[in-house]
Amino acid sequence: MTLRHAVHTTRTHTAARSPIALALLGLAGAWGSAQAADFKAGEWDLSLGGIVNAYYTTASCSGDTVTGLGLGTQALGCSGKDKTTTIGNGLLPNVLSLSGKTKQEGYDISATLMIGSAVSSNSSIANNNNVDVRQGFVTFGNADMGTVKLGRDYGLFGATAILSDMTLLGVGAPVNGTQANRVSLGHIGAGYSYLGHYGQIAYTLPAMGDFSLSAALLSPVDPFANSNATASNTPQVQALATLKLGNAGKVWAGLKQQKFDGVSPAKDFTMSGTEVGASYTLGSVGLLANLQQGKGLGVLADGDNGDGKSNNMLVQATWQASAKTKLGLSHGQTKLKDQTGSNLESTTNTTLGLYHGLTKSLTLVAETSSTQSKAANGNKAKMSGVALGGILFF
Numbered sequence: 200m201t202l203r204h205a206v207h208t209t210r211t212h213t214a215a216r217s218p219i220a221l222a223l224l225g226l227a228g229a230w231g232s233a234q235a236a237d238f239k240a241g242e243w244d245l246s247l248g249g250i251v252n253a254y255y256t257t258a259s260c261s262g263d264t265v266t267g268l269g270l271g272t273q274a275l276g277c278s279g280k281d282k283t284t285t286i287g288n289g290l291l292p293n294v295l296s297l298s299g300k301t302k303q304e305g306y307d308i309s310a311t312l313m314i315g316s317a318v319s320s321n322s323s324i325a326n327n328n329n330v331d332v333r334q335g336f337v338t339f340g341n342a343d344m345g346t347v348k349l350g351r352d353y354g355l356f357g358a359t360a361i362l363s364d365m366t367l368l369g370v371g372a373p374v375n376g377t378q379a380n381r382v383s384l385g386h387i388g389a390g391y392s393y394l395g396h397y398g399q400i401a402y403t404l405p406a407m408g409d410f411s412l413s414a415a416l417l418s419p420v421d422p423f424a425n426s427n428a429t430a431s432n433t434p435q436v437q438a439l440a441t442l443k444l445g446n447a448g449k450v451w452a453g454l455k456q457q458k459f460d461g462v463s464p465a466k467d468f469t470m471s472g473t474e475v476g477a478s479y480t481l482g483s484v485g486l487l488a489n490l491q492q493g494k495g496l497g498v499l500a501d502g503d504n505g506d507g508k509s510n511n512m513l514v515q516a517t518w519q520a521s522a523k524t525k526l527g528l529s530h531g532q533t534k535l536k537d538q539t540g541s542n543l544e545s546t547t548n549t550t551l552g553l554y555h556g557l558t559k560s561l562t563l564v565a566e567t568s569s570t571q572s573k574a575a576n577g578n579k580a581k582m583s584g585v586a587l588g589g590i591l592f593f
Contacts, residue, residue, distance in 0.1 A: 390531020422502025
C-alpha cells in the first residue's frame with residue numbers, strides 16, 4: 200500500500216483499515232503528510248495521489264568473491280565494477296494511485312489501483328517502460344463482519360518491518376543491480392526479506408480495541424531467482440497480529456508458509472517463517488526491533504535460497520531533532536545457516552540518515568551506508584554508499 204493511499208483511507212474509511220494501512224499511517228504521522236485530490240463521482244468518493252522520488256547515489260565495492268545474493272559484492276552492489284553512480288529511485292518506486300470508496304446496503308466498499316514506474320534507465324533513447332503494478336484490489340465489510348480483501352496487494356509477513364524502516368523514504372543499501380531501472384533495497388536482504396506482492400483473499404477481524412488480526416490466502420509463487428523449484432498447487436498462507444501500546448508503540452507477530460515442488464533432482468520443500476517485532480516512542484526518540492526466522496524465506500524473496508534456514512534482524516533508532524528534521528540510525532543483518540565454501544553466509548547493512556521536511560509534502564534525504572557480505576569460508580565483500588535526493592507525496 201502506498202503511503203498516500205494509507206493516509207487517505209485510514210482517515211476516511213475506518214471499516215477498511217488494514218495492518219498495512221495502519222503502519223503507513225504511523226509513518227505518515229512521523230515523516231510528513233500527503234495531500235491527495237479528493238472528489239465525488241456519483242455515490243463514489245475518489246482519491247488520486249502518488250509518489251515521486253529520485254536520489255543521486257554513489258557506491259564503491261571491494262573485497263573477495265562471495266557467491267549467491269551477496270549484496271555487498273561487486274557483482275550485485277556495483278554491477279561488476281569498482282564504483283557506480285545512479286540517479287534513480289530509492290526503496291519506493293514512483294507511484295500513481297487511484298482509490299474509491301462508497302457505502303452500499305450496509306457494506307463499506309473500496310478499491311485501489313496503484314501503478315509504479317522507475318526513474319533510472321541505462322539508455323538515453325529506449326522507452327523506460329518498466330511498469331510496476333503492485334496493487335489492484337477491492338475490500339468490503341463493516342464493523343460487525345470485519346473486512347474482506349480480493350485482488351493484488353502487498354503481503355502481511357514483513358510488512359510492519361519495511362513500512363517502519365526509515366530508509367523507506369530513502370535508499371538504504373544502494374544496490375546498483377536492482378536500482379538500475381527499478382528500486383534500491385533499503386534493508387531487504389540485510390535485515391528482512393521482501394514482503395512481496397500477491398494475488399490474495401485476505402480477511403481482517405472486526406475492530407477489537409488495540410488488537411488487530413489479519414490472515415490471507417495468497418496465490419502460490421515460484422521461488423525468486425531459483426530454477427530448482429516451482430510453486431506447489433496449494434496457496435501460500437500469511438497472518439499478522441498487532442497490539443497497540445497506547446499512542447506510543449506497538450508489538451506484532453507474523454507467519455507465512457508455502458510449499459514448493461522441486462525440479463528433479465532437487466527435492467520438494469516448504470517455506471515457513473515467523474516474525475516478532477516492537478516499536479516504541481520515548482519523547483523525541485523512536486526505537487524499533489524486528490526479528491524473522493524460518494526455512495526457505497529467501498535472502499531477497501520467497502524461496503530464492505531453496506530450503507535453507509535463515510535469521511533476519513533489524514534494529515533502528517531515530518531522533519526528532521526539530522519539527523521538520525529527523526536523524527536515524529538503522530542496522531540489519533540477514534544470516535543463512537549451513538553454508539559452505541564461498542556461498543553467502545550473511546549480509547549486514549548500517550545506514551545513517553537525515554530526513555528534512557522542506558514542506559508538508561516534500562522530504563529531502565541524505566544517507567550514508569555500509570553493506571558487508573560474508574561467505575562461509577571467511578571471504579568478505581564491502582559496499583559503501585551515499586545517497587542525496589528527495590521524495591514527494593501528493
